[in-house]
Amino acid sequence: MSATVSDYLLYRLTQWGVRRIYGYPGDGINGILGALGRNSELQFIQTRHEEMAAFMACAHAKFTGEPGVCLATSGPGAIHLLNGLYDAKLDHQPVVAIVGQQKSMGLGGHYQQEVDLLSLFKDVASEYVTQVSHPSAIRHAVDRALRIARAERTVTCVIIPNDIQEEPYQSPPHKHGSIHSSVGYCEPRVIPQEKDLRRAADVLNAGKKVAMLVGAGALGAEEEIIEVADLLGTGVAKALLGKAVLPDELPFVTGSIGLLGTRPSWDMMMGCDTLLMVGTSFPYSEFLPPDGQARGVQIDLDGRMLAIRYPMEVPLTGDSKETLRALIPLLKRKEDRGWRESLEKGIRQWWKVLEGQAMNAADPLNPQRVFWELSPKLPGDVILTADSGSATNWFARDLKVRKGMMASLSGNLATMGCGVPYAIGAKFAFPHRPVIAMVGDGAMQMNGNAELITVAKYWKEWKDPRFIVLVLNNRDLNQVTWEQRVLAGDPKLPASQDLPDFPYARYADSVGLKGIRVDRPEQLARAWDEALSANKPVVFEAYVDPDVPPLPPHISIEQAKHFAQSMMKGDAHTGGILRQSLKGMMEQFKPRKD
Incomplete structure (x- = not known):
């Protein structure tokens, strides 16, 4: 039997390194389910609800750094995915949703479970959502969905009508109008320009009471954050998604911030004269320094997220680890450790408060x-x-x-x-x-x-x-x-x-x-x-x-x-x-x- 579009879909996913799909069955994806029965490289995890499949795909992305993939049938199954997909989108995680649709010949005829899926997903998968309308289009649809999900760290969606799923796969012909895509993605090295790094260093070197706030975008930059914190004599607060960025045993880690945060984080933010934010879009400005109190430097890979929580003097677009590594040689060690010592004293006392409250x-x-x-x-x-x-x-x-x-x-x-x-x-x-x-x-x-x-x-x-x-x-x-x-x-x-x-x-x-x-x-x-x-x-x-x-x-x-x-x-x-x-x-x- 010749390979179907569904067979090629699964083959292409494995070429991208996907080994697991979370989902729930339905007749809108019968062709894909049949192909899963013929595929020995992909594991299908049956969840109890499509929303759970999207959550699991998001968790896979968060804990591995690789795209998570979820699968749902047409109509209600597709709708159920949305909450988990928005969770991934808002936390900047690469997740690919594969969704069934009614047969293409019936679309527009108010058929059972016919939902305008392109409109449904156009917000949550705003960077890329497509409906496959020809057997040869599955190749570039999968390639673009995986590549864009990784490049933009976001949600993408591929919609496949039921009849297209079961048609024989056709390689794109060598003629006008066809697309010949390929597998593969390489992470870029993103570092700000030297002049902007120097401006940032000037701000941080001038500060006498520097506060740091790190988030999920700083994961993997532990050594650099520790070195910067030592040079600047600061404490480090962690947004909730950044809880694992630094061990809580370090004496200068003030812990979480915000309504769920700690007293040392609050005291540091209210007393600082300079704020360095790394890989975080922490939204609650009332827990940051009052506007105008502190000079600001922010590092984020996504330039759209810069200077929207606090008026930053130097917003730096770049990878957290690489940018900090480039910044470190420009920083001067602060000889006066009074600010750091006062923060560490407050942290030690706070842990005693927590123990007392717990007991x-x-x-x-x-x-x-x-x-x-x-x-x-x-x-x-x-x-x-x-x-x-x-x-x-x-x-x-x-x-x-x-x-x-x-x-x-x-x-x-x-x-x-x-x-x-x-x-x-x-x-x-x-x-x-x-x-x-x-x-x-x-x-x-x-x-x-x-x-x-x-x-x-x-x-x-x-x-x-x-x-x-x-x-x-x-x-x-x-x-x-x-x-x-x-x-x-x-x-x-x-x-x-x-x-x-x-x-x-x-x-x-x-x-x-x-x-x-x-x-x-x-x-x-x-x-x-x-x-x-x-x-x-x-x-x-x-x-x-x-x-x-x-x-x-x-x-x-x-x-x-x-x-x-x-x-x-x-x-x-x-x-x-x-x-x-x-x-x-x-x-x-x-x-x-x-």
């Missing part, structure tokens, strides 16, 4: 302590994923990432439901490494419970069985509840915020995994040891107190006013909230010896 009693269990006790037990090669919710606060603050670890979450989209599929994508990419997902009960009920079935289906293929899903069971959509109180001044609305008390650990047991449930602090250490030594994937259910506040590093007068208003309006949890808030604030103001 505060709660009813029945303090969520901070769950993370605090996990932190020193983390395997050195662990991959961490976090969902969006109150669990993100403790992931950001209480876990100390060490050299060699990887970590990620949904950054700019901040979507719920990505934690477990991210972890699955990471595990398929690195089956020999332990993976831990940290999610709230809302995200677990939204997507995580279903994807435990995927884990149960595939885990025996993984070389290392260690795969842990930490679920914070607080029976509340906790992050939104706190946002209602602090940002809007409204009490908790039970109708929207209360969640069913689902038995996550017992559910894990029922699908062939291991369930561990903890509701007392003295159980934590042994439970974590049990989970980390298990011979099968684990759901670690922590039954925690929803009244423990995710206190921001700095509480504004407006936030305090809103919080007070929410309490006066009759929040049902007022008593517990006030007790836990007072405990947390007392830890911040408690005198400590350095």
Whole structure:
């Protein structure tokens, strides 16, 4: 039998180095599914939902640097991909979506499941979306989709009508109007011009109190960042997507920044006279220096992302590692280390504050302590994923990432439901490494419970069985509840915020995994040891107190006013909230010896 368009599609993907496709079947991709049955080089991972396939493809891209590929049928299957694809687009990850479509002869006839997919995907795949209309067009469609996804670090989409999928593949003819593309892409070396590097060095050398902020674009530049931080005598704050850029054990790392950030990061930003941002588009300007307080230098590979968060004096377009390497010889070591020493003192005190907050009693269990006790037990090669919710606060603050670890979450989209599929994508990419997902009960009920079935289906293929899903069971959509109180001044609305008390650990047991449930602090250490030594994937259910506040590093007068208003309006949890808030604030103001 001659190769079909679908056969050639899969062949071409393997030429680009693709070895795994995440997806869900449907008759709109029957031709491709048939070809997968004939292909021995590509593994098809069956997810429980197309959105999960897109999340897993995004995770593959984040943790490997290579394009992730997801597959969906026409109509509803294609629509389901969108949230996961937007997650990849907003976090600048190369993901290729392959989507089926109704037969080309029926398009425009209001046929069942006919959706205008070119319009549907034209935003999320704005750099490249195409519908294959001829058997020979599949070659350049795949080549351009992979090349553009890598070159622009973005989402691309190839739409293939059902009848085209099953037609015999035809090589492009040697005549006018045909396209003859090829496989291959080489990463460029992008460095700013010498004169701009010198301008940047002049700004940084003149500063007496320099602050650094790094993000995911600085991954791989650890040595250069450490050297720059030493020369400039600065501390380094990390945007959430950049949590794994530097180990938290370094004495000058101030930790996360923003609402989920640390006091040392806040103090550094409010006290600096110069700001150096590297590989980050951190969006919350209120946590950066006030406009005009500091001179600014920013490094980003994407020139479109420069000088949009803070008025930068020298915006440098370039690769973070290469640009820092070129900048280092131009920097002068600051002899006055007073600024650096004050930052390091604040960092040491902050870790003591966090420990004190984690050890505060709660009813029945303090969520901070769950993370605090996990932190020193983390395997050195662990991959961490976090969902969006109150669990993100403790992931950001209480876990100390060490050299060699990887970590990620949904950054700019901040979507719920990505934690477990991210972890699955990471595990398929690195089956020999332990993976831990940290999610709230809302995200677990939204997507995580279903994807435990995927884990149960595939885990025996993984070389290392260690795969842990930490679920914070607080029976509340906790992050939104706190946002209602602090940002809007409204009490908790039970109708929207209360969640069913689902038995996550017992559910894990029922699908062939291991369930561990903890509701007392003295159980934590042994439970974590049990989970980390298990011979099968684990759901670690922590039954925690929803009244423990995710206190921001700095509480504004407006936030305090809103919080007070929410309490006066009759929040049902007022008593517990006030007790836990007072405990947390007392830890911040408690005198400590350095």
